[in-house]
Amino acid sequence: MSLLEVEDLEVYYETEDGPAQAVDGVSFELEEGENLGIVGESGCGKTTLAKSIIGILPDAGYVNGGEIRFKGDDLTDMTGAQRRRLKWEEISMVAQSAMNSLDPVYTIREQIVEAIETHRPGTGRTESTEIVTEMFELVGLDPDRADDYPHQFSGGMRQRAMIAMALALEPSLILADEPTTALDVIMQDQILKRMGKIQDEVNSSMLVITHDVSVVAETCDRVLVMYAGKVAEEGPVEEIFGQPYHPYTIGLKRAFPNIRKPTQDLLSIAGYPPELVDPPTGCRFAERCPMATDRCREEEPEAHQMNGLRSYCHYAEDIDTELRPYADNPETWSQTAAARKAETGNVGGD
Amino acid sequence: MGKASFVVRRTLQLVVTLWAVGTVLFGLFRLMPGDPTSYVVSSQMTQEARRQIIESYGLNEPLYVQYIKFLQNLVVLDFGQSFHSNQPVTQVIATYLPNTLVLMLTAFIAAYTIGITLGVLSGWYRGSRFERSTVITALTARSVPTFYVGLIVLWIFGAELGVIPMSGMTSLGTQNAGFWEMVFSVDFLQHLLAPALVLGFYFMGYPLLIMRSSMLEVLSEDFIDVCRAKGLKERTIMFKHAARNAMLPVVTAAAIALGYAVGGSVLIETVFAWPGIGREMVRAVLRRDFPVAQGTFIVLAATIIILNFVADLAYGYLDPRVTYD
Numbered sequence: 001m002s003l004l005e006v007e008d009l010e011v012y013y014e015t016e017d018g019p020a021q022a023v024d025g026v027s028f029e030l031e032e033g034e035n036l037g038i039v040g041e042s043g044c045g046k047t048t049l050a051k052s053i054i055g056i057l058p059d060a061g062y063v064n065g066g067e068i069r070f071k072g073d074d075l076t077d078m079t080g081a082q083r084r085r086l087k088w089e090e091i092s093m094v095a096q097s098a099m100n101s102l103d104p105v106y107t108i109r110e111q112i113v114e115a116i117e118t119h120r121p122g123t124g125r126t127e128s129t130e131i132v133t134e135m136f137e138l139v140g141l142d143p144d145r146a147d148d149y150p151h152q153f154s155g156g157m158r159q160r161a162m163i164a165m166a167l168a169l170e171p172s173l174i175l176a177d178e179p180t181t182a183l184d185v186i187m188q189d190q191i192l193k194r195m196g197k198i199q200d201e202v203n204s205s206m207l208v209i210t211h212d213v214s215v216v217a218e219t220c221d222r223v224l225v226m227y228a229g230k231v232a233e234e235g236p237v238e239e240i241f242g243q244p245y246h247p248y249t250i251g252l253k254r255a256f257p258n259i260r261k262p263t264q265d266l267l268s269i270a271g272y273p274p275e276l277v278d279p280p281t282g283c284r285f286a287e288r289c290p291m292a293t294d295r296c297r298e299e300e301p302e303a304h305q306m307n308g309l310r311s312y313c314h315y316a317e318d319i320d321t322e323l324r325p326y327a328d329n330p331e332t333w334s335q336t337a338a339a340r341k342a343e344t345g346n347v348g349g350d
Numbered sequence: 351m352g353k354a355s356f357v358v359r360r361t362l363q364l365v366v367t368l369w370a371v372g373t374v375l376f377g378l379f380r381l382m383p384g385d386p387t388s389y390v391v392s393s394q395m396t397q398e399a400r401r402q403i404i405e406s407y408g409l410n411e412p413l414y415v416q417y418i419k420f421l422q423n424l425v426v427l428d429f430g431q432s433f434h435s436n437q438p439v440t441q442v443i444a445t446y447l448p449n450t451l452v453l454m455l456t457a458f459i460a461a462y463t464i465g466i467t468l469g470v471l472s473g474w475y476r477g478s479r480f481e482r483s484t485v486i487t488a489l490t491a492r493s494v495p496t497f498y499v500g501l502i503v504l505w506i507f508g509a510e511l512g513v514i515p516m517s518g519m520t521s522l523g524t525q526n527a528g529f530w531e532m533v534f535s536v537d538f539l540q541h542l543l544a545p546a547l548v549l550g551f552y553f554m555g556y557p558l559l560i561m562r563s564s565m566l567e568v569l570s571e572d573f574i575d576v577c578r579a580k581g582l583k584e585r586t587i588m589f590k591h592a593a594r595n596a597m598l599p600v601v602t603a604a605a606i607a608l609g610y611a612v613g614g615s616v617l618i619e620t621v622f623a624w625p626g627i628g629r630e631m632v633r634a635v636l637r638r639d640f641p642v643a644q645g646t647f648i649v650l651a652a653t654i655i656i657l658n659f660v661a662d663l664a665y666g667y668l669d670p671r672v673t674y675d
Contacts, residue, residue: 097572104670
């Protein structure tokens, strides 16, 4: 049994135009002690996915279908009180923009102790002080400063305080949503290294949500690429970033600088993700995919097991032989951009 | 700079403000048309008697001498004697101010307790029918003048139904051993009910609306998500985290509003014939009773200024981010 099994999860948001399908049929598994990265552009549903796992979807959001099994129990089936017991004790998070994730009117210690006392009532003052000291040392903060207010901390320190809080109850699963976006590269590197080390000590699994491929490369074992609410591709980090089997991943990979090919031009995938209120049929990436065929626009792709990867592309099996050289060529992508411009120009002209 | 030096600086500011208010008042009453002595001096008096009376009040002195004496007396809280009753003004204030305070504080505390709570709830349950109806109620409460509501209440419940007393603070002929005995008597509470409710209803809208919009702002902050992820109970998040942060602007507003409440007591005291300081101030002005009018004005102005000062201090206590630089 995996620690976390997400199966065909659908998370929708109510909007005036109808439900927006923010997460649509996402499945994956996470083993104990394993780190899974979730990457994709803004709005692809990665944060929604995380929020639905920890159970803090906003009022307009709801799970429409599918299951989230944590240690075998379906979270979507639980009552509020049952879920509350699992929060932080079993599943904690380092929130997006962790800089503003601490309540400004309470000291860091008060906020960590609050988490401890909520889940372990009867914990004595000495014990909770010990936990705070231990966690502060773990993330490299001076325990004497635990009685400071968040505004007395620098950005990096606040981030580490947030991580200290997330670790305080030694949860089995930590959701890290853009854990380092607000930080400079040096601080980012320090924090990622430290998180890795801490994780080995606590033996927790981590779900790292980011749009920064380098963060995933540094911290994760496996990676799940999301596009417009669906899984595009999933597999071990080396495979996904080495030999991807989905055109979107190929494009995404080429959108980041490669240290081995510093002269390589960075590419941007032309166009925008589709509307999620009334998404197009077929493959959601078809509209922006330079290799798309009529089949892509009509028929939703199934998972193809390739070389340890799971790719949701109709042509995953042909990628190696026919499509990869084509997709690896930056001109392929710029041509689609040009073609699309020409196309929209025509539409406008009519 | 520390908290202590902030308090010192702020206190100096307070003294300067009070001095300015006093000076303006001194000038104001002397610029007003009409002769203050007309009240104490009768036209049938001989010139000599008239001169003596004017001298006894010091009104024959040049203006600057009067001003210096006025300031000297102000420092020792001596506002002179009433032209009307010959009582010391401090005694007049001591008689009427407590009546105002009892009415205002009762209405104020009830209004802010209920208003803040409803504000928290309506911010939390945004988009619900409850939110819509509280906002409409609050806007109505803020928009209808108190004297109008007061008159309607008096008409319906006093004149037509006869369930509340029509005027005053106690029934005629009631003897009370002391102020507090009176305050806790059933008769007084019956008299207090209607004006306190009318005022409370009016006061309630302000904290409610501020609290609601402040809540909406706080609820969109990331730390609220973290609180939910921590598995805290809804009520804990609502009050301990969201409301606690959203309180800050309400505290400032409350302190200032309380000052104005004491000062703005004129209308409601007149409608309900409540023997408070606002009503007394109006009467003093009409009678050209300078000392009483000056004294009551200063007390009301000082209340507003001092409560502002309290608000500044309270803010520093409530929000750790406030520094005293």
